[in-house]
Amino acid sequence: MRGEANRYPQEAARLLREAPQVRESVTGATLSFDGKRRQAYAEVEAEAWRRWAEGVKNHALVNLDRYLLQAEENLRKNGVEVHWAEDAEEARRILAGLARKAGVRRVVKAKTMVAEELGINPMLEGMGIEVLETDLGEYIIQLLSQPPSHIVGPAIHLNLEQIRALFHERFQTPEDAPPEHLAAVARRLLRDGFLKADMGISGGNFVVAETGTLALMENEGNIRLSTSLPRLHVALVGIEKVLPRWSDLAVFLSLTARAATGQRLGTFVSLIQGPRREEEPEGPEEVHVIFVDNGRSSLLADPEAWETLRCVRCAACLNACPVYRQTGGHPYGYVYSGPIGSVLSPGLLGLGETKPLPYASSLCGACFQACPVRIPIPKLLLTWRHRAVEEGLVPRAEAAAVKGYAWAATRPWAYRLASRLLRLLPERALESPALPLIRAWTEGRAGLRPSPRSFQEMWEAGEV
Amino acid sequence: MRVALFITCLADQFFAEAGVAAVRLLRHLGCTVSFPKGQTCCGQPAYNAGYWAEARQMAGYTLKVLEESEYVVLPSGSCTTMLRAFYPELFREQARLFAKAEALAQRTFELAEFIVKVLGITQLGRGLEGKRVAYHHGCHALRELGVRQEPLTLLRNAGAEIADWPAAEECCGFGGLFSVKLPEVSLSMADQKLKTLPAVDFLTSADGGCMLHLAGRAQNRGLALPVRPLASVLWEAVG
Numbered sequence: 083m084r085g086e087a088n089r090y091p092q093e094a095a096r097l098l099r100e101a102p103q104v105r106e107s108v109t110g111a112t113l114s115f116d117g118k119r120r121q122a123y124a125e126v127e128a129e130a131w132r133r134w135a136e137g138v139k140n141h142a143l144v145n146l147d148r149y150l151l152q153a154e155e156n157l158r159k160n161g162v163e164v165h166w167a168e169d170a171e172e173a174r175r176i177l178a179g180l181a182r183k184a185g186v187r188r189v190v191k192a193k194t195m196v197a198e199e200l201g202i203n204p205m206l207e208g209m210g211i212e213v214l215e216t217d218l219g220e221y222i223i224q225l226l227s228q229p230p231s232h233i234v235g236p237a238i239h240l241n242l243e244q245i246r247a248l249f250h251e252r253f254q255t256p257e258d259a260p261p262e263h264l265a266a267v268a269r270r271l272l273r274d275g276f277l278k279a280d281m282g283i284s285g286g287n288f289v290v291a292e293t294g295t296l297a298l299m300e301n302e303g304n305i306r307l308s309t310s311l312p313r314l315h316v317a318l319v320g321i322e323k324v325l326p327r328w329s330d331l332a333v334f335l336s337l338t339a340r341a342a343t344g345q346r347l348g349t350f351v352s353l354i355q356g357p358r359r360e361e362e363p364e365g366p367e368e369v370h371v372i373f374v375d376n377g378r379s380s381l382l383a384d385p386e387a388w389e390t391l392r393c394v395r396c397a398a399c400l401n402a403c404p405v406y407r408q409t410g411g412h413p414y415g416y417v418y419s420g421p422i423g424s425v426l427s428p429g430l431l432g433l434g435e436t437k438p439l440p441y442a443s444s445l446c447g448a449c450f451q452a453c454p455v456r457i458p459i460p461k462l463l464l465t466w467r468h469r470a471v472e473e474g475l476v477p478r479a480e481a482a483a484v485k486g487y488a489w490a491a492t493r494p495w496a497y498r499l500a501s502r503l504l505r506l507l508p509e510r511a512l513e514s515p516a517l518p519l520i521r522a523w524t525e526g527r528a529g530l531r532p533s534p535r536s537f538q539e540m541w542e543a544g545e546v
Numbered sequence: 547m548r549v550a551l552f553i554t555c556l557a558d559q560f561f562a563e564a565g566v567a568a569v570r571l572l573r574h575l576g577c578t579v580s581f582p583k584g585q586t587c588c589g590q591p592a593y594n595a596g597y598w599a600e601a602r603q604m605a606g607y608t609l610k611v612l613e614e615s616e617y618v619v620l621p622s623g624s625c626t627t628m629l630r631a632f633y634p635e636l637f638r639e640q641a642r643l644f645a646k647a648e649a650l651a652q653r654t655f656e657l658a659e660f661i662v663k664v665l666g667i668t669q670l671g672r673g674l675e676g677k678r679v680a681y682h683h684g685c686h687a688l689r690e691l692g693v694r695q696e697p698l699t700l701l702r703n704a705g706a707e708i709a710d711w712p713a714a715e716e717c718c719g720f721g722g723l724f725s726v727k728l729p730e731v732s733l734s735m736a737d738q739k740l741k742t743l744p745a746v747d748f749l750t751s752a753d754g755g756c757m758l759h760l761a762g763r764a765q766n767r768g769l770a771l772p773v774r775p776l777a778s779v780l781w782e783a784v785g
Contacts, residue, residue, distance in 0.1 A: 094728065095731075467595060491607070494584040501559060527733070528765035533561065546566050546570075
């Protein structure tokens, strides 16, 4: 997937103007998720869990080479075939090769963000393979040919009315069908898809190096079916998803569920230890894990931004973010949106393609408090802004203004002069739309009025 | 106790009366208040916009201005955060300035926080009897410094009723440069925040930027919402 993040400011403004219902849908859903997350954190020693999880992830990342090789070895022992993809193109090539070799005609997909990142669906469809998204939200946006708007709830931007209208048009459901009825219709269609598919594609929440286990969590059961019914199962897994020990997994499964949806555990947890064995009645004939780099190892080598890779894709930061809440994920222009997207996308795609994203934040810090692995998102946003300045990716007028401001602010006489000039301006000068920055302020807000005299002036006049 | 007031550029220019109230309040509480000469801006706008070299210039300058002070008190949550949390960050690789920044961080407080934590005073008077007040928590003071109860305690103990506002701790959408870089999103955040605001006599906050933004938005939309700086309200609390 190509990023279109450079259009964030225009797209966010356009969406707020043209589709105000998105804000209502996203606000309702994220506030609910965030409230449940807080409750679920309050049930445990969340601070201790978060610090522990941060430590485990840091250890895994610092020793990633070792744990990846261990994971590969143990996955192979379990009968899983392991592949390595350096970039999206290589991942697609490996997957296409597997599909071709096995004569795959139909694919069911469990919800996976990395597949979006790699552009899997267009590639498979280009090969004439039928692709069915089996997560209900993903299925809905597939029907609409839209990208996901949220990492966990891809159709979060849609309201019930829109989904009703879509199902009415596609499946002739009644115009006022209750949600349960819509879900039942989707379930019937998806069941058929599971039974006919030759290949199931999933992501992976965690891979345990010690045991060669692929762990997947979900609520709908579609991942369980996608990974067990078709004769082939291919898991696309970012290299940062490896956990060292089996005993790490229990806490990560619960912590991630708490962070994502406020659950103590996902409704379904699948721990996959290889293909069907001889004594087993069901399961895929082949299981493949494709470890995907696609920019991750260079992000790992980045001394200021590597902590981004602790991310477990729970979307707690999206749910906590008042900026994300206004628009949902689409304006961010890439598969990962919200606070984590604003630091992960520059890390994976480079700052040139994602310039506005580090600025898509008021730096309120709610994301950091929600993050189960304590990624210092506000600090990382500032780091990317700093790089934008260093690399000359900022508007020249802005750079000149800041330099001038710093110059005046380190010379008391200049500051004083500016303070006096501010008061000599005609009465309504700070309401005038002539200057772009003033205009950006006054379009929507009443104008600025300085105090009649500055505090300094009053102090010096002995009036305080 | 000797207290240096760091007025902050925003309060100096737009909330001068809050500075006056802060000085009177601190004197009333037994402090000797000084106003170190030559103070300007703490550098937060430059820091948040990624201009760290310029932010360092301003921070270094402010460190010098405040060198002699025993305590430094600011009528602003986010500028307090700049001095306390981000100055040390800026000078992490310059040992001498880092030590100075750390020392300054130890003695720097937001006004309400200073009154409660350092002076140990939670009762100013009963001057806010019968007032229904909305408190807007600035994000920096709330999440970076953990200042949550101090202003509320002072307001409540002075007789004010703090209105139950579901979005009290949610960002108002100001965010400094954010408010003009992404004005549509910023305004939308203000609207969402104001949407759940119950009927109150006035809204108060320790953060000037947030107040200009929220008051400006409310006025623009024709909402009657008086917005008053916390320092002025606390001086009124004395009665």
